[in-house]
Amino acid sequence: MAIELSAVRYRYAGASRPALQSVDLRLDPGRVLGVAGANESGKTTLCLVAGGFAPGVVGGRLEGSARIDGAETTSIPAHALALHCGLLFQNPATQLSNTTATVFEEVGFGPCNLGLAVSEVIERVWWALKTVGIEDLAPRDPARLSGGQGQLVALASVLALRPRYLILDEPTSELDPAGTALVGEALARVAAETGAGILLVEHKTEVLARIADEVVVLREGSVALAGPAAAVLADSILAELGVEPPARVALERDVRAAGLDWPAALAEGIG
Amino acid sequence: MADSGSPGSDRAGNGSTRASSAPTDLSVARSSVSSAPSSVAPSTAPYIELDGISFTYPDGTRALENVDLRIDPGELVAIVGQNGSGKSTLARHLNGLLRPTTGRMLLDGRDVRGLHVARLAERVGLAFQNPDRQLFAGRVSAEVAFGPHNLGVRGAEVDERVRAALDAVGLSAEAASNPYDLGYSRRKLLALASVLAMRTPVLVLDEPTTGQDARGGARVRAVVAVAAGEGRTVIAISHDMRFVAECFRRVVVMRAGRVILDGTPDVVFGEASWDELRATYLAPPFAAVAGARLGLGATPTALAFVAALGQRPGHARS
Numbered sequence: 001m002a003i004e005l006s007a008v009r010y011r012y013a014g015a016s017r018p019a020l021q022s023v024d025l026r027l028d029p030g031r032v033l034g035v036a037g038a039n040e041s042g043k044t045t046l047c048l049v050a051g052g053f054a055p056g057v058v059g060g061r062l063e064g065s066a067r068i069d070g071a072e073t074t075s076i077p078a079h080a081l082a083l084h085c086g087l088l089f090q091n092p093a094t095q096l097s098n099t100t101a102t103v104f105e106e107v108g109f110g111p112c113n114l115g116l117a118v119s120e121v122i123e124r125v126w127w128a129l130k131t132v133g134i135e136d137l138a139p140r141d142p143a144r145l146s147g148g149q150g151q152l153v154a155l156a157s158v159l160a161l162r163p164r165y166l167i168l169d170e171p172t173s174e175l176d177p178a179g180t181a182l183v184g185e186a187l188a189r190v191a192a193e194t195g196a197g198i199l200l201v202e203h204k205t206e207v208l209a210r211i212a213d214e215v216v217v218l219r220e221g222s223v224a225l226a227g228p229a230a231a232v233l234a235d236s237i238l239a240e241l242g243v244e245p246p247a248r249v250a251l252e253r254d255v256r257a258a259g260l261d262w263p264a265a266l267a268e269g270i271g
Numbered sequence: 272m273a274d275s276g277s278p279g280s281d282r283a284g285n286g287s288t289r290a291s292s293a294p295t296d297l298s299v300a301r302s303s304v305s306s307a308p309s310s311v312a313p314s315t316a317p318y319i320e321l322d323g324i325s326f327t328y329p330d331g332t333r334a335l336e337n338v339d340l341r342i343d344p345g346e347l348v349a350i351v352g353q354n355g356s357g358k359s360t361l362a363r364h365l366n367g368l369l370r371p372t373t374g375r376m377l378l379d380g381r382d383v384r385g386l387h388v389a390r391l392a393e394r395v396g397l398a399f400q401n402p403d404r405q406l407f408a409g410r411v412s413a414e415v416a417f418g419p420h421n422l423g424v425r426g427a428e429v430d431e432r433v434r435a436a437l438d439a440v441g442l443s444a445e446a447a448s449n450p451y452d453l454g455y456s457r458r459k460l461l462a463l464a465s466v467l468a469m470r471t472p473v474l475v476l477d478e479p480t481t482g483q484d485a486r487g488g489a490r491v492r493a494v495v496a497v498a499a500g501e502g503r504t505v506i507a508i509s510h511d512m513r514f515v516a517e518c519f520r521r522v523v524v525m526r527a528g529r530v531i532l533d534g535t536p537d538v539v540f541g542e543a544s545w546d547e548l549r550a551t552y553l554a555p556p557f558a559a560v561a562g563a564r565l566g567l568g569a570t571p572t573a574l575a576f577v578a579a580l581g582q583r584p585g586h587a588r589s
Contacts, residue, residue: 038484039456090455090482093401144330147400147478148354148510173481174400176353176510178552203484242484247513247557254573260580266561 003027003050003085003165003197007064010049015060019045021221023064027165027197032188034212034229035201038242042221043201044090044169050199051085051167052076068165083114086163088155090170090201095154096142103129103145103153104138110161128160131186133179147174155183159190166190167199172207180204184211205246209233217241316344316472316504317379317394319365324374325528326360334360336528337374344472347499348506349515352525353552358477358508359400361525365475365506367391393422396471400478400508402455402462411437411453411461412446418469436468439497441490456482463494474498476507480514492518512556516540516571526551537569 004026011018020042027033027050037043048054052073055062066073068084076084089095100106107128111121129135132152137145142153151174158166168187172180188211191198202208208215208229215232217225219241225232232238236253238245245253252262319342326335334357342348350358363369364376367388376383383391396418399405408414415433424432437443440460445453450461459482466474479491488511495518498505509515515522515536522539524532524547532539532547539548540555542563548555555571562570567579580586 039482039487040454041484044454091401091403093403140332141330144328144332146355146359152354170482174354174478174510176552177512177554179354180510181554203482239485242486244485244488248561251558251561251573251576254577255580258577258581260577260586263565263580263586265565 001029001069001164002067003069003199004067005046005050005064006067008049008066009063010045010054010060012045012054012058012060019221020049023049023218023221023223025050025216025223025226027199029164029197030191030195031214032191032198032200032212034208034215035199035218036203036205036208036215036238036241036243037218037224041218041242043218045221046218047087047167047169047199047201049073051087051165052078052081053087056081082110082161082163084163085165085167086158086161088158088166088168088171090173092147092150092154092174095157096150098143100142102138103134103140103142106142106153107157107160110157114161124160124162125156128156131159131190132156133182133186148176148179151175152179152183162194163196165197165199169201170203171200172202172204180207181210183207187211203244205233205238205244205249209246217243316502318343318377319473319504320375320377320380321361321364322375322377324361324364324371324376326357326364326369327372328360334528335364335371338528338530340523340530340533342504342506344504345499345502346504346506346521347495347519348504348521348523349519350506350508350523350525351510351512351515351553356525356551357528358525360528362397362475362477362506362508365473366395366397368397389421392418392469392471394471395473395475396466396469397475398463398466398477398479400481402458405462405465406450406458409449410446411442411448411450414450414461415465415468418465422469432468432470436464439467439490439494440464441486456484456487459483460487460490463491467494467498471503473504473506476505478508478510480509480511488514495519510553512540512554513558513572516556516559517574524548524551524553536571540571541569 005023008020008023009018010020035043049066054060056078096106097109100109104125108121108125111124129138132155134152137149155171172183184207187198190196212229215229216223224241225235233246234249255262321338321340324335324338327333352358367383406414408417412433415436416429419429419432437446440463442460442464450458463479480488483491495505522536523530532544540559545555558573558576559571562576562579570576570579
C-alpha cells in the first residue's frame with residue numbers, strides 16, 4: 001500500500017522536453033510527504049502523475065513506473081482513480097463544479113457522485129467543512145467567496161471524498177496565516193486519524209516544517225534533495241534550489257552572515 | 272468610524288512613513304532588475320481618499336463597513352487581514368471595478384462616481400489575485416500590449432513598454448509563448464507585467480507573492496521597489512507578512528470589512544498590536560517575534576533584527 005514512482009519521466013503532449021526527468025518517491029498511508037521546488041520545477045506535474053491524471057486524463061507520455069497500491073496508474077480507469085486519490089488543483093476556481101448554489105452542495109457534489117447514501121453524504125460534508133473550519137460558509141454561494149474561502153471550499157470538497165491518498169497542490173497559497181496554520185493542523189490530523197497518505201506541494205516551508213514527515217525538493221524535473229523534513233529544510237542548498245527556507249532558518253542565516261551568534265534564547269521554538 | 276478606533280491611524284504620526292524612500296531590501300531589488308526608465312513623474316500620483324465606504328454584494332454579503340482611508344502620492348501601503356475581511360473588495364474599489372454602496376472614493380479630491388472605469392484605469396492599475404481572471408490573449412507579448420494599447424499608446428512605445436514590463440518580471444524569454452503554457456506562478460507574473468506596462472501612477476497588487484518561489488518573490492519585491500523609486504503609489508494586499516514588513520511603509524489591517532489598525536510595520540507588528548493581529552488571524556513576521564523575545568524592540572524585518580542584535584551590549588560575534 002503506497003504511491004510509488006520509480007524512474008518516472010513524463011512529457012506533455014507537444015512539449016519539447018519532459019516536465020519530469022527522473023523522479024523516485026514513495027508515499028505511504030498516514031504519512032505527509034512535502035514537495036518543494038522553484039516555479040516550473042515540475043511540482044504540479046508530479047501531482048498529476050502521482051494521482052494518475054497524467055497521462056490518464058491529460059495525455060502525454062509516461063516512462064518508468066507510477067503505481068498506486070501496486071497497480072500501474074495507466075491501468076486504473078479514471079472513475080476508479082477518484083476513489084484512490086483526491087487531487088486538489090492549485091487554482092481553486094478550477095476545482096469548483098460551478099453547478100451548485102451553496103457551499104454545502106458543492107462539498108457534497110463529489111460524495112454524491114460516488115453514489116453514497118444521502119445520510120453518508122451529509123455526514124461527510126459536515127465533517128469536511130468542520131475539518132477546515134468553514135461550517136459558517138455552508139449556505140454561501142461558491143461563486144461569491146474570497147480567494148482564500150474558495151480555496152478552503154475546494155479542499156473540503158476533496159476531503160469529503162475520503163480518498164486513501166490526498167494530493168494537494170499548494171492548498172494554502174491564498175490563505176491568511178491562521179487559515180494556513182489551521183489547514184496544516186487539519187491535514188496532519190487527517191493523515192493520523194484516517195490513515196490517508198498526503199502529498200503536499202508547498203512554497204510555505206513553515207507548513208512543511210510543521211507537518212511533513214519527509215520532504216523532496218525538485219529541480220528541473222528531478223529530485224534534487226530528499227530526506228526527513230527537518231534535515232532537508234535546514235539544508236543550505238535550499239536557496240540555490242529556489243526554495244525560501246523557513247523564517248527561523250532564514251533569520252539565523254542572516255544573523256550569522258552578519259558575523260553574529262544566533263542567540264541561545266531563540267534555540268527553542270517560538271512564534 | 273473605522274479610523275477613530277485605530278491607534279495607528281493618526282495621520283500626523285504617520286508622517287515619517289510617507290517619504291517615498293525605497294524599501295529596505297533594495298539590494299535584492301536592484302540586483303535582480305535592470306533599471307527600467309522612469310516615465311512617471313511622482314507628482315502625477317493622485318491622492319486617494321476613501322470616505323466612509325461601505326459595500327454590500329448582491330447576495331447580501333457586507334464586505335466593507337464604513338472604511339475611511341487616505342493614501343498619499345508615492346505611499347507604499349500593504350493591506351492585510353483574514354480571508355474574507357474585504358481586502359479584494361477594497362482593491363476593486365480603487366480602480367472602479369466596484370462602486371461603493373454608500374460613501375465616496377475621491378482621486379485628487381474629485382469623486383470618481385462620474386468617472387468611467389476606463390478613465391480610472393489610466394490612473395490606477397490593478398493586478399488580480401487570480402491571474403486567470405485577467406489573462407486572455409494568445410501571446411504573452413499581446414497580453415502585455417493590450418493595456419497600453421487601450422490607453423492610446425501606439426507603435427514603438429508599446430513595444431518598449433512590453434519589453435520593459437516583461438524584463439521587470441523576468442519573462443522576456445516568453446514573449447512569444449501562449450500565456451496558458453506558463454505555470455500558475457508565471458501567469459501571475461504575467462498579469463503583473465500587463466499592469467506594469469500601463470505605467471499607471473497607482474499600482475494595486477492583489478496577493479502578488481502567492482505561489483511564487485524564492486526568485487519570483489524577489490522579482491515582485493523588486494517591482495515594488497522600482498515603482499516606489501519612480502514615485503508611484505503601491506498598494507498591495509498580502510498575507511505574506513515578511514513581504515509586507517520588508518517592502519511597505521504603512522500597514523492597514525482589516526477585519527470584517529473594517530480598518531482596525533493603520534500604521535508603520537514597527538507599530539502594526541510591534542508587541543502592543545499582537546492581540547489585535549491575532550484577533551484577525553494574522554501573525555507578526557518571525558523577526559518581530561524573535562526581536563520581542565530578546566527585548567530588542569520593534570524588529571519587523573530581518574534587517575532590523577540583525578541591526579538591533581548587533582547593537583545589543585555584549586552580544587558575541589562569531
